[in-house]
Amino acid sequence: xxxxxxxxxxxxxxxxxxPGAQKTITLPDDNSMAQxxxxxxxxxxxxxxxxxxSTDYIVRQPGRxxxxxxxxxxxxxxxxxxxxxxxxxxxIVNYLATAxxxxxxxxxRKQKPAGVKRDRGR
Numbered sequence: 001x002x003x004x005x006x007x008x009x010x011x012x013x014x015x016x017x018x019p020g021a022q023k024t025i026t027l028p029d030d031n032s033m034a035q036x037x038x039x040x041x042x043x044x045x046x047x048x049x050x051x052x053x054s055t056d057y058i059v060r061q062p063g064r065x066x067x068x069x070x071x072x073x074x075x076x077x078x079x080x081x082x083x084x085x086x087x088x089x090x091x092i093v094n095y096l097a098t099a100x101x102x103x104x105x106x107x108x109r110k111q112k113p114a115g116v117k118r119d120r121g122r
Contacts, residue, residue: 041095063102069093
């Protein structure tokens with residue numbers, strides 16, 4: 001019994017006396033192809049969205065209008081618990097609709113050089 005108490009005291013002494021080193025994880029940068037397009041609201045989108053997923057999930061989406069981006073953002077908040085406040089949500093939707101709207105997406109597809117295969121999500 002004394003041996004068990006001695007071991008517990010010894011173990012507790014080491015755990016209290018040994019300073020706990022804080023661990024950090026450094027994530028690699030996003031793929032350069034997945035960088036958000038510059039624009040008003042890009043930093044707000046990055047700050048709120050990359051807490052849960054990479055920018056790949058944004059830039060690879062089909063072009064969406066403001067209502068579709070709003071629905072997508074509401075899903076992130078209600079279903080996945082994204083902690084995005086209402087004012088940031090408006091900025092993000094505006095940015096996404098401007099930078100990744102249907103007409104912008106169509107224009108970028110037209111500009112691809114001949115012979116470049118398009119990723120169809122397969």
